[in-house]
Amino acid sequence: MKDILIVGHGLAGAILSHSLLQAGQRVVVLEGKMPFSASSVAAGIINPLIGPKLNLPPQMGDCLKEAVHFHQSFAEEYAQNHLEKISLRRIFLSGQQREIWKKRQTSSDSTAYTDSIESEAKSSLLGLYSPHGSGVTHAHRLNVQGFLKQSKDILKDKDLWMDAKFDPKDWAPSQKVVFCEGYGVLENPWFQKLPFEPAQGEVLRVEGPCQVPASNGTWYLPEKENTAYAGSTWNHHQLECGPTERGKRTILENLSYLNIDQYRIVGHASGIRSSTKDRFPILGRHPKISQYHLFNGFGSRGSTTIPFFARQMVDLLTKNIPPSRKACLSRFQT
Ligand SMILES: Cc1cc2nc3c(=O)[nH]c(=O)nc-3n(C[C@H](O)[C@H](O)[C@H](O)COP(=O)(O)OP(=O)(O)OC[C@H]3O[C@@H](n4cnc5c(N)ncnc54)[C@H](O)[C@@H]3O)c2cc1C
Structure with missing residues (x-):
């Protein structure tokens, strides 16, 4: 079995590498230490109700289930858990926002994420100024730096790590490559003209x-x-x-x-x-160079979405099952 080359060890490359290892594949991870990687500053918050309208993002339930499953499996194998539940106080900016919260409390798809409303007085005891009150959200937090450090140590121990930028001359033409370069994709000559909006x-x-x-x-x-x-x-x-x-x-x-x-x-x-114009990630196989793949475009919510889409990427690489239409690279091909 040939190694799958993973280019980039941000959250995308790290989670995909371990998902592939769990699926019995062999990987080599290449990390080029580009400045300003998103994962190096990410807070790792998994917030189920986002924006001023407290909307539930698409596939939130499935993404959260997959994130919990991935990090639980990782913790079982390597004895360290990096994902924790947190109670996030959503500070209401208006009475109208409090009313939206009340609707979310009773709506079937978001009720699991919403808890009680706290008054201004209760919020103030916690050091929060919130004249319209605040809603307690059931959220999660991934310790991104802790996870990436442990992931790197594991890959180094297994001799699956290289400190280098990708250069095609160093690799056999038949080697499967997955580019997980975050905004570094802008310099990738094989995946140009995709609608990234960093x-x-x-x-x-x-x-x-x-x-x-x-x-x-x-x-x-x-x-x-x-x-x-x-x-x-x-x-x-x-x-x-x-x-x-x-x-x-x-x-x-x-x-x-x-x-x-x-x-x-x-x-x-x-x-x-590395956000995208349609807010969906971009994963798939290069239309002409079939060994080159892309796993990118996780925007501001990588902790939530990457494990879910890593599973689809594993299916593509190992069983040739294409990713869902909304996330598949082929949506940009005419
Ligand atoms: C300020 C800020 C706060 C955020 N907070 C959150 C949050 O609370 N919750 C959340 O879910 N998300 C958050 N995010 C978003 C999250 O950081 C991203 O969704 C996620 O980290 C993207 O991971 P990535 O691996 O795709 O990209 P990156 O983290 O950018 O990683 C790409 C990696 O590839 C390497 N690389 C690039 N090109 C090459 C090459 N040619 N050869 C070798 N290596 C290469 C780079 O060195 C880098 O390590 C935040 C982002 C920012 C900027």
């Missing part, structure tokens, strides 16, 4: 008193020892500009539910999401 995003690391995860669209995620991550921003134009004063100001202004004077900034970073 977006730079920034995160802050802060020290301060609030100990509960919360979001009003801008999230706050406590870590150990009184530190927390907070973010993020969207910028489609200056992708490689690094963290900016403007990004920092935007995050601080949007954290209007915290008493920001009590917080100290201890870190600031940026990454680039």
Whole structure:
């Protein structure tokens, strides 16, 4: 059996590699340490109700089931669990948003994710300013850095890891390759002209008193020892500009539910999401070079969606079953 070459070890490459190993395949992972990878700054929040209208994203239930299954299997095999349940306070920006939440509480597809509404007084005991109250969301959080570090250690131990950028001259022409390059796809000569819409995003690391995860669209995620991550921003134009004063100001202004004077900034970073115009990932086989494959376009929700689509990618690579139409690369072929 020939090794499948995985190019890139962000969340996509890492989860696909372990999914393939679990399916009895052999892999080699190549990581080129590109700057601004999305996974290097991702908070790993799996939030089932998104946007101002608290919408349930497509296939949320299936994606969450697959994410839980993947990380449980990984934890059973390697004795470390990186996925945890969290109660995320959704800070209502208006009475109207609170009414939408009430509808979500009774609607069959979202009731499992919604818990009680907390009053302004209760929120304030937690260090949150929320005049319209807040809704307790059943969410998850993936420790992205912990998972990626352990994944790299495992692959290195098994001698399946190489620190290098992909160069076709180094590999046999018949080798199956899966490009999981995040926004690095923009430099990939074999997968040009696909409708990617990359977006730079920034995160802050802060020290301060609030100990509960919360979001009003801008999230706050406590870590150990009184530190927390907070973010993020969207910028489609200056992708490689690094963290900016403007990004920092935007995050601080949007954290209007915290008493920001009590917080100290201890870190600031940026990454680039490889989003797509239709908001679906892009996976599939190159139409002419049949050994080249793409697994990309996970935008701002990779922790939620990657395990689900990794299963489809495994099916394509091992059983020749095409991915679902909405995510398949072939949707762009005329
Ligand atoms: C600020 C910010 C916050 C986020 N927060 C969340 C969140 O809370 N929850 C969530 O689900 N998602 C979040 N995301 C989105 C999440 O980070 C992405 O969906 C996910 O990390 C994408 O993973 P990826 O592997 O496709 O890409 P990347 O993480 O960009 O990884 C690509 C990898 O490929 C390598 N590479 C590229 N080209 C080559 C090459 N030619 N040869 C070898 N190696 C190569 C790079 O070095 C990199 O390691 C956030 C993103 C940002 C920017």
